[in-house]
Amino acid sequence: MIFWDEPGYVVAFTTRIGGVSDGVYASLNLTHGTGDDAENVEENRRLACEALDLPYERLAFNRQVHSPTVHRAGPGTRGEPGDGLWTDEPRVPLLAMSADCLPIAITRSESPRAIAVLHAGWRGLSEGVVAAGVHALGSGSLAAVIGPAIGPCCYEVGPEVSGLFDHDLTVDGKLDLWSAAERALRAAGVERVERVDLCTRDYPQLFFSHRRDGRARGVQGVIGAVA
Numbered sequence: 001m002i003f004w005d006e007p008g009y010v011v012a013f014t015t016r017i018g019g020v021s022d023g024v025y026a027s028l029n030l031t032h033g034t035g036d037d038a039e040n041v042e043e044n045r046r047l048a049c050e051a052l053d054l055p056y057e058r059l060a061f062n063r064q065v066h067s068p069t070v071h072r073a074g075p076g077t078r079g080e081p082g083d084g085l086w087t088d089e090p091r092v093p094l095l096a097m098s099a100d101c102l103p104i105a106i107t108r109s110e111s112p113r114a115i116a117v118l119h120a121g122w123r124g125l126s127e128g129v130v131a132a133g134v135h136a137l138g139s140g141s142l143a144a145v146i147g148p149a150i151g152p153c154c155y156e157v158g159p160e161v162s163g164l165f166d167h168d169l170t171v172d173g174k175l176d177l178w179s180a181a182e183r184a185l186r187a188a189g190v191e192r193v194e195r196v197d198l199c200t201r202d203y204p205q206l207f208f209s210h211r212r213d214g215r216a217r218g219v220q221g222v223i224g225a226v227a
């Protein structure tokens with residue numbers, strides 16, 4: 001896991017390492033939506049929460065649909081269509097899953113503490129999922145971290161996608177989603193933005209990648225909670 005050291009919160013990006021799934025899902029795959037065994041996925045989610053000392057039974061996640069929809073999560077709420085979750089309740093782990101798209105966490109730097117996690121690809125970004133996540137946390141000083149996602153080295157897009165973003169973000173037909181997310185966070189008023197800047201397509205041992213492996217693959221994600 002890749003940890004974000006933010007006081008008052010637990011935030012980590014999962015990798016492929018440390019789970020029980022086999023083959024193209026090896027090993028820490030967090031969805032059964034792409035064909036993995038549901039019991040293995042449950043165990044992987046439990047292991048990920050355990051590694052962060054967070055209660056698995058309170059884990060919340062969406063049924064992700066590339067939308068700008070952000071829900072308030074309760075302990076253990078699962079399966080609502082949407083791509084963001086937020087909470088101000090301590091020790092409710094929120095999961096956003098991705099396999100090239102951006103996993104993002106946003107936190108309030110002051111009291112009352114609150115956190116949002118987002119799944120954002122080109123569609124969610126262009127439709128405003130970042131602004132929706134910031135809005136859910138309300139006013140005050142915010143910080144954010146952008147996790148592993150397909151990088152400007154690898155993310156080939158057509159003009160129908162590149163045209164949705166600032167012109168300088170596409171170079172030689174490749175879109176810089178990392179920077180698109182940073183700009184969206186700053187435009188929404190987030191003061192401090194940190195980036196992992198690791199390309200999911202380039203590290204097959206560490207990350208699942210849709211562009212690299214197609215539909216039969218797992219997902220990693222971000223898990224975030226108020227401590």
Ligand SMILES: [Zn+2]
Nearest residue numbers: 153154199202
């Ligand atoms: Zn790359």
